[in-house]
Amino acid sequence: MTPTRKKRLLAVLLILIGVGIASALFLTAMSDNINLYKSPSDIAQGNYEEGRTFRIGGMVKKGSIVKSTTSLDVDFLVTDYAKDVKVHYTGLLPDLFRDDQGMVATGKLDAQGVFQAEEILAKHDENYMPPEVASSLKEKPQASDKHSDTTKQDEN
Incomplete structure (x- = not known):
């Protein structure tokens, strides 16, 4: 793998992890507010x-x-x-x-x-x-x- 591909793969993985964490936090906050x-x-x-x-x-x-x-x-x-x-x-x-x-x-x-x-x-x-x-x-x-x-x- 070339260094450029590694950087792209790392960037995509970090974005996916960030979106996953943000989604989990959002869903947790919403479930606490549902009456x-x-x-x-x-x-x-x-x-x-x-x-x-x-x-x-x-x-x-x-x-x-x-x-x-x-x-x-x-x-x-x-x-x-x-x-x-x-x-x-x-x-x-x-x-x-x-x-x-x-x-x-x-x-x-x-x-x-x-x-x-x-x-x-x-x-x-x-x-x-x-x-x-x-x-x-x-x-x-x-x-x-x-x-x-x-x-x-x-x-x-």
Whole structure:
């Protein structure tokens, strides 16, 4: 092999190694930022990775909101009409957050089975529901009867 060919081969190999390392770093960073969606039924069945951040969605169970009088702590239940999960959040809730409304929270499940939310998103208007929540509620017959107008929006 001539010295010119060796230099070209070395340059190509270094470029390929660099691209491989950059790709591996990119994929690792992206996998850490992916928040998987889970319904309360999924969580009750244990379909989640302990210690990993994920999103939970469903309806805020009527009468379950308990706000602290001395802090910004809020506890409530999220339901998919089959199972409920207790959620704890510290912070200001969205203005549209209330009983029997769709919501999605991002956070982690603690050892006691309480979802420790870092972020709460509430539905926008009477016709909108997050796609993940709508699809998980469609599987529950009592939920589809109760919220048929919100799930029809996602089908269009």
